[in-house]
Amino acid sequence: MIDPAFDFSLGDDFRSERGPRKFSHKELADATNFSEGEMLGERGFGAVHRGFLKELNSYDSVKRVSKRSKQGVKEFAAEVKIISRLRHRNLVKLIGWCHEKELLLAYEFLPNGSLDSHLFYGKSLLKWEVRYRIAQGLASALLNLHEDGDECVLHGDIKSSNIMLDSDFNAKAWDFGLARLVDHAKGFQTTVLAGTMGYMSHECLNSGKASKESDIYSFRVVALEIACGRRVVEPRLQENQTRIVEWVWELYGIGKTLEAADPKLCEDFDEQEMERLMIVGLWCVHPDCTFRPLIRQVKAGD
Structure with a gap:
């Protein structure tokens, strides 16, 4: 009944x-x-x-x-x-x-659980090649949502806990409770403000409008978490390292981007891929949403 x-x-x-x-x-x-x-x-x-x-x-x-x-x-x-x-x-x-x-x-059922359980809670140490493939998979998922259907799907809550991993550690986005269908020509949706703090873009916080750009912002915060092996906000760290986006921006500005790489990897990673992922991540979290790339550009960059 x-x-x-x-x-x-x-x-x-x-x-x-x-x-x-x-x-x-x-x-x-x-x-x-x-x-x-x-x-x-x-x-x-x-x-x-x-x-x-x-x-x-x-x-x-x-x-x-x-x-x-x-x-x-x-x-x-x-x-x-x-x-x-x-x-x-x-x-x-x-x-x-x-x-x-x-x-x-x-x-x-996805046996390897969520991405955050590996990055932050020690379920396993994801090797670099696995992490890079996860980032590429996320780009493919977002490209499908934004560009491939008759209507654009705005996910609205992209974060590491909403990325699931199958038996081969391939990434799969889930939890579409905040998702919205919008016309491709419009590309945004006015809604009651929803999402997760730390992953939400400034314009989304200020206007309550979810958009392709705000999805891309959230997505690349996750990319920085994959590269750095830490949460978007870590209050216990030094003040200049508390927020991942500002910290990586600062290191990028002085030419020391790779210092943000996850120390648990013990420098066992491809330096070009690591730097590329971080720089593309910074491009996607640019404070001016008009400077952020389309997801097809992000996918090409991967």
Whole structure:
């Protein structure tokens, strides 16, 4: 039975045999066993559990939206509608959804978890060639979102915890709860201010307008995190190193960009690739959004 609070229609365009499907609450509860099953993590929107869908003979990740979350029915419906349209190797695949009793989303299971768990929490030390491939994969994902569809998809919350890694450590963007579809000619969307502090561009903070440029800003903050192996803001560091963007800008200005490279790599990296990633990253976080490149230029730069 559908809770009246969750009673909405996703339209006939989602009745596809090949695409994601609607599950009953019992199907996902049986597959996941919320009370005793494995919880992969807990975030602002709620918890993510691992499940096993017998009919598909595959594991999945079930996003269970908390009633305390800012993601309501409107955002849930938008996420389903947007991600159901997407087919790309660097985007997490949506298997299905459920809006009986609670809001649930079933995604493909990605065994290596999120990028931030490796960069910041010691899950593993990502070698440089893996990191560089992840950055290239993120560029491909954003190019697909911004340029390849009939409408532009603005992600709105690109950050390292929203980048998942498959069994071969290929990057896949996910969590489209703040995403918006906009006309290619317009390229921006006025919304209630949403996103994650540290990853949001200055103009997005000031105007509340998400745009391709603000997505690119967020994306390249992640690129700097990949290169430097640290969070966008580290309050415990020296004052001039607290914010990653300002710190790398300063080093770039005095010709010492490589000093920002992740020390955990023990200088085991390609210097040209490392410097290129940092410089392209700085280009994409330029305070004047008109100087930031289009994502196709970023992809060419990678």
